[in-house]
Amino acid sequence: xxxxxxxxxxxxxxxxxxxxxxxxxxxxxxxxxxxxxxxxxxxxxxxxxxxxxxxxxxxxxxxxxxxxxxxxxxxxxxxxxxxxxxxxxxxxxxxxxxxxxxxxxxxxxxxxxxxxxxxxxxxxxxxxxxxxxxxxxxxxxxxxxxxxxxxxxxxxxxxxxxxxxxxxxxxxxxxxxxxxxxxxxxxxxxxxxxxxxxxxxxxxxxxxxxxxxxxxxxxxxxxxxxxxxxxxxxxxxxxxxxxxxxxxxxxxxxxxxxxxxxxxxxxxxxxxxxxxxxxxxxxxxxxxxxxxxxxxxxxxxxxxxxxxxxxxxxxxxxxxxxxxxxxxxxxxxxxxxxxxxxxxxxxxxxxxxxxxxxxxxxxxxxxxxxxxxxxxxxxxxxxxxxxxxxxxxxxxxxxxxxxxxxxxxxxxxxxxxxxxxxxxxxxxxxxxxxxxxxxxxxxxxxxxx
Numbered sequence: 001x002x003x004x005x006x007x008x009x010x011x012x013x014x015x016x017x018x019x020x021x022x023x024x025x026x027x028x029x030x031x032x033x034x035x036x037x038x039x040x041x042x043x044x045x046x047x048x049x050x051x052x053x054x055x056x057x058x059x060x061x062x063x064x065x066x067x068x069x070x071x072x073x074x075x076x077x078x079x080x081x082x083x084x085x086x087x088x089x090x091x092x093x094x095x096x097x098x099x100x101x102x103x104x105x106x107x108x109x110x111x112x113x114x115x116x117x118x119x120x121x122x123x124x125x126x127x128x129x130x131x132x133x134x135x136x137x138x139x140x141x142x143x144x145x146x147x148x149x150x151x152x153x154x155x156x157x158x159x160x161x162x163x164x165x166x167x168x169x170x171x172x173x174x175x176x177x178x179x180x181x182x183x184x185x186x187x188x189x190x191x192x193x194x195x196x197x198x199x200x201x202x203x204x205x206x207x208x209x210x211x212x213x214x215x216x217x218x219x220x221x222x223x224x225x226x227x228x229x230x231x232x233x234x235x236x237x238x239x240x241x242x243x244x245x246x247x248x249x250x251x252x253x254x255x256x257x258x259x260x261x262x263x264x265x266x267x268x269x270x271x272x273x274x275x276x277x278x279x280x281x282x283x284x285x286x287x288x289x290x291x292x293x294x295x296x297x298x299x300x301x302x303x304x305x306x307x308x309x310x311x312x313x314x315x316x317x318x319x320x321x322x323x324x325x326x327x328x329x330x331x332x333x334x335x336x337x338x339x340x341x342x343x344x345x346x347x348x349x350x351x352x353x354x355x356x357x358x359x360x361x362x363x364x365x366x367x368x369x370x371x372x373x374x375x376x377x378x379x380x381x382x383x384x385x386x387x388x389x390x391x392x393x394x395x396x397x398x399x400x401x402x403x404x405x406x407x408x409x410x411x412x413x414x415x416x417x418x419x420x421x422x423x424x425x426x427x428x429x430x431x432x433x434x435x436x437x438x439x440x441x442x443x444x445x446x447x448x449x
Contacts, residue, residue, distance in 0.1 A: 008047060009025050012057040016058045022039075024038065025039055060091065060382075061361045062091070064309070066095065068101065070118070073100055092124050093125040094125075096129065106163075125384075127148075128147075132152065133164055140174065141181050151178055156217070157192070189238055190221050199211050204325060205278050208327075215245050215294075218246055222238055225238070237261045262309075263365075266310060268289060269299060270343065276289065280409075282411070299350055319407055334407055338401075340361065345416040386419055388419055
């Protein structure tokens with residue numbers, strides 16, 4: 001039974017719990033889930049009751065791959081706009097990537113700058129990845145002790161000069177250092193030699209851009225990453241998997257006991273190369289959106305557990321950087337606000353359930369980052385929720401997005417799943433497109449901020 005000081009009871013005929021979706025009532029005390037009760041449980045004395053009817057109550061989404069770009073490139077996004085978009089989309093916790101901001105999160109001093117900028121602005125709980133670059137091996141342990149959730153590196157050029165990639169020797173050195181203190185290395189895995197040898201053509205043709213980022217670049221990089229991780233017994237995570245050809249390599253490595261996890265993104269699961277119009281660089285990202293058959297295989301990888309989680313890789317920019325030339329346009333897709341309905345639209349078509357979506361987009365990312373108080377509707381977790389009308393539809397209007405720059409590959413698409421409201425620690429922070437004042441907290445590794 002819940003404690004006598006329960007202040008809030010949330011009811012739905014579809015509460016998505018670790019044990020499955022069922023009618024239930026969720027008792028909340030002091031921002032924490034106190035108990036998950038039968039749907040018709042008598043409300044504790046004095047508790048406020050919110051009944052969502054047949055709208056689904058999901059755990060708040062956890063997005064561990066967001067480029068906020070603040071400070072330094074705040075005109076691209078920023079903590080205020082990114083976290084508003086997150087809240088509107090059912091996300092209650094996000095982790096900010098270490099690059100595209102100035103300074104990058106490669107030292108403790110730089111982390112403190114970013115935390116100071118973020119703290120008064122965030123609408124959702126927000127944490128930070130550190131960066132691993134060629135010159136900062138000595139800074140990795142101090143950053144970890146300062147609370148970053150792990151370290152991102154690139155194996156090919158990142159697109160910004162202040163965050164250079166690691167070569168194989170530097171990768172091994174950084175990985176060994178991180179493994180030495182039990183940290184996590186997350187990797188943008190594209191092999192620079194394959195990229196350099198691929199045909200490079202400027203212009204508006206998507207087919208030319210796709211040819212410039214071949215699957216072999218991902219496959220070879222992941223194969224090398226696995227070899228290093230196996231030798232060093234390191235914990236590693238493959239970011240934004242695009243090439244389904246790598247799935248057998250990943251599955252085999254796991255069977256051998258390699259400590260490897262993998263994510264993919266909504267755009268790889270819902271958009272296909274065949275449908276990208278020439279010049280439509282809002283679809284450009286690296287690695288790229290590939291063919292429909294590749295997408296089918298990624299869904300199979302999710303279904304069988306080879307792919308662990310689905311996160312946005314929200315990588316926005318100003319409108320002028322999305323030139324019609326795929327070679328020169330900024331590579332990144334803005335989807336922070338739309339990830340849940342985009343994934344649910346395709347998941348339901350393929351026979352998946354809201355249980356699956358909650359596992360991919362909340363439980364698994366929370367586990368990846370070690371956010372033990374997030375990611376599930378069960379006693380002891382933070383009372384973070386997304387209320388979703390799963391059968392309702394809407395058509396994406398870029399003007400209605402909270403992203404700073406309303407450039408989106410989803411413009412004009414009709415999606416299933418309307419986020420009715422979002423709750424952070426038992427407080428409604430977004431409802432029908434109306435946002436409350438910022439109440440998010442900064443998160444650090446293994447700590448509640």
